[in-house]
Amino acid sequence: MSLDSTAKIKAAVNKVAGKVIEIRKTIHQNPELSFQEEETAALAAAEMEKLGFKVEENVFATGVVATFINSNSESDKTLLIRADMDALPIQEKNDLSYKSQKSGVMHACGHDGHTAILIGTAMVLKELAAEFSGKIKFVFQPGEETSGGAEGMIKTGVLESPKVDAALGLHLWGSTPYGVVEYKAGPFMAAPDRFDLTIIGRGGHAARPHNTIDPIPIGAEIISALQTIVSRKVDPLESAVISVCKFSAGSTHNVIPDQAEIKATVRSLKEDLRQQLAADIESVIKNICNIYDADYKLDYIFGYPAVKNDAVITDLLASSAAKILGPARVQKRTKAEMGGEDFSYFGLEVPSVFYFLGIAPAGKVINHHQADFKFANDILKDGVAVMAQTAIDFFAAD
Structure with a gap:
């Protein structure tokens, strides 16, 4: 040219x-x-x-x-x-x-x-x-x-x-x-994956939480634990993001709800790390739900490579x-x-x-x-x- x-x-x-x-x-x-x-x-x-x-x-x-x-x-x-x-x-x-x-x-x-x-x-x-x-x-x-x-x-x-x-x-x-x-x-550019999580507990009166399986503190604990995946399980020289962008539950001040919902995005640059993140995220969710006798439904969506x-x-x-x-x-x-x-x-x-x-x-x-x-x-x-x-x-x- x-x-x-x-x-x-x-x-x-x-x-x-x-x-x-x-x-x-x-x-x-x-x-x-x-x-x-x-x-x-x-x-x-x-x-x-x-x-x-x-x-x-x-x-x-x-x-x-x-x-x-x-x-x-x-x-x-x-x-x-x-x-x-x-x-x-x-x-x-x-x-x-x-x-x-x-x-x-x-x-x-x-x-x-x-x-x-x-x-x-x-x-x-x-x-x-x-x-x-x-x-x-x-x-x-x-x-x-x-x-x-x-x-x-x-x-x-x-x-x-x-x-x-x-x-x-x-x-x-x-x-x-x-x-x-x-x-x-x-x-x-990263692979933009995401997940929708429903934490399935057992609702009840807010004055009697011991008779419920409250999905709200379970969800809060899951959100906190998810951040340790990137900080403690991913090589500091690798790139990964887990961002929880929605956490919703309940409708009023005195009723513990049956369920809580979490929506999050997961970003990574390498395929092996991408698969590792998906597995680690479900492991965290499963283990925390088991501690509190809650169930969960996880829909993990792999986006573009x-x-x-x-x-x-x-x-x-x-x-x-x-x-x-x-x-x-x-x-x-x-x-x-x-x-x-x-x-x-x-x-x-x-x-x-x-x-x-x-x-x-x-x-x-x-x-x-x-x-x-x-x-x-x-x-x-x-x-x-x-x-x-x-x-x-x-x-x-x-």
Whole structure:
């Protein structure tokens, strides 16, 4: 890739930047929950058809796959670039001209930006088709915020015909400085597991607790004991989180309830530790309930796997980002992020890299999944530029 080609990418990005922003505003005004992304999918499909790509719609519900065959050789590589499309059940509080028009639904995690960036990337790569030889799959994925659409799309064959050699994805990130690309090979984001626990005791009058099996102190003891799993059973140099986020029981001041409910999230980066945490959590619950003659019902849900970035593709991404944005705007992370992402499923199948593009103003953090989540639209052109540069460099690499 010559400097002249990089200059061509920048020029092509500037050419479509206004269009990409307008697409993002349109999607932001019309947010759709997981697996309901019909308008967003239709918009993405229409833009891909304008570019002359082969477009498949309704892939695993509302997914869209656009394939750009820019090659005359069967041996040329295939790159998959993915964006998630879904919004969240949150009432937007921002005072924007393109504020959500749907009550109780908003894009509070940046997926509108991801989708717009992918559309812009497709526009730029079509414009610069003479700069590379290869095949690209632009994947617009549903349902990242809930049960996940990545695994389902893979099962429907998104990695085949043509067979994908590598995958690329990004997330606009609220704790990363504005305009900075953050990357890391190996574990990058955690496996987000969770559990629902019902402690089954025996209720009664609050004045006669000795005639009951009170689930409230049992639950309190379980919550306290769970914290010792991370502090005393997990290697201090490993990463793990157990956070109890809901503890509910009873309905009044003088009745000991029959049951108490606990909801918690469990985060880890390594599969063996992930399994260990699940076993240790149930052991704590079982033993404490046995002490007090209580019973329990545990529903332990394994979520997405951890995101693990391939070293070779990650190095390519870092090099490409430095080339198009400048080395000062590319930073290697020293620690993984304990949030989860179902892009991890692509990484289980093909060499992949997932990276962050910062949206945080100087000295501030933008919190995701909040009613006031917002970011500057100018960041979208940087997302397009990095994706386009990385794609072209991928095809130029041996």
